[in-house]
Amino acid sequence: MFTPLNNPVWHALGEAHAPFRLELQDNVRFYHPDYCRFGAFSAPADLTDSINRYAAQSGAPFFLVGENPSVTALQGQLEEVVCDQMVLHDPIKATINYPIQALNGGYEDDLYALVNLVQPGYFCPRTPEMGAYSGIFVEGKLVAAAGERMKLASFTEISAVVTHPEFTGRGFAKQLVAHCADKIYGEGKTPFLHVTSNNESAIGLYKKLGFRFRRKMSFWKVTYNRTNFSSKE
Structure with missing residues (x-):
């Protein structure tokens, strides 16, 4: 049942997120970079050409x-x-104690700023179009958020679980993760997530909420200098 999660980007781009796909060769799929800068491959091969492109x-x-x-x-x-x-x-099973507001359709700039303040490097301007995002406001300021990123046929990833550093310790993340999970279960799908293996506090929270470790997943970060590429590319 959980086999697609062994290669979640590949399956997401072949299923619910196919409209966001760039397919550079038969065994390599990437998200369009406006939405998400993730890629995956289905079989061992030299990926140099696709990565460079x-x-x-x-x-x-x-x-x-x-x-x-x-x-x-x-x-x-x-x-x-x-x-x-x-x-x-x-x-x-969590009680929602704070008003939770949908962020799609008017709050994308606030969401982008908050996520990149707390977790820089993963969130793109059009990432909110990949799924539903929700947040908590305090005195008109977005201070916590969470939402959906990779979507497969039977699974949806909870992602961008962030709280502004000045508002931690109030249970906002717990409320938002529970809210997202309820929505995903309501669609007949199973929630999953990825958290860096050294983030003990976040892992502890997710365990308390009922998430269970499945496997290690490597995210291979590729960093380029734009001067490596000619105008022809």
Whole structure:
């Protein structure tokens, strides 16, 4: 049942998120960089050409999610970020104590600013179009948010779980994750997420909410210097 989560980007771009796909060769799929700078491959092969072509289009650092990619003469740096993939097997029983507001359709700039303040490098201007995002406001200021990123046929990833540093410790993240999970379960799908393996506080929270560790997942960060690419690319 959970096999697609072994290669979530590949399956998302072949299923619910196919409209966001850039397919550079048969065994490589990338999200369009306006939405998400993630890519994946289905079988071992030299990915250098596809990676270089995507880098020429996206510019900013991006990630290959899954197994160690095979590359030769890479025109950039490759760095492994190890995450825990966690799955929620049962709905969260949590009381919602704070008003939660939908952020799609008017609050995208506030969401983009908050996520990149807390978790820089993953969130793009059009990421909110990938799924539903919700937030908590205090005195008109967005101070916490969470939403959906990768969508597969039977699974939806909870992502961008952030709280402004001045408003931590109030239970906002717990409320928002429970809210997102309830929505996903209501659609007949299973929530999952990725959290860096050294983020003990976040992992502890997710465990308390009922998420269970499934496997380690590598996010291979590729960083390029734009001067490596000619105007032809």
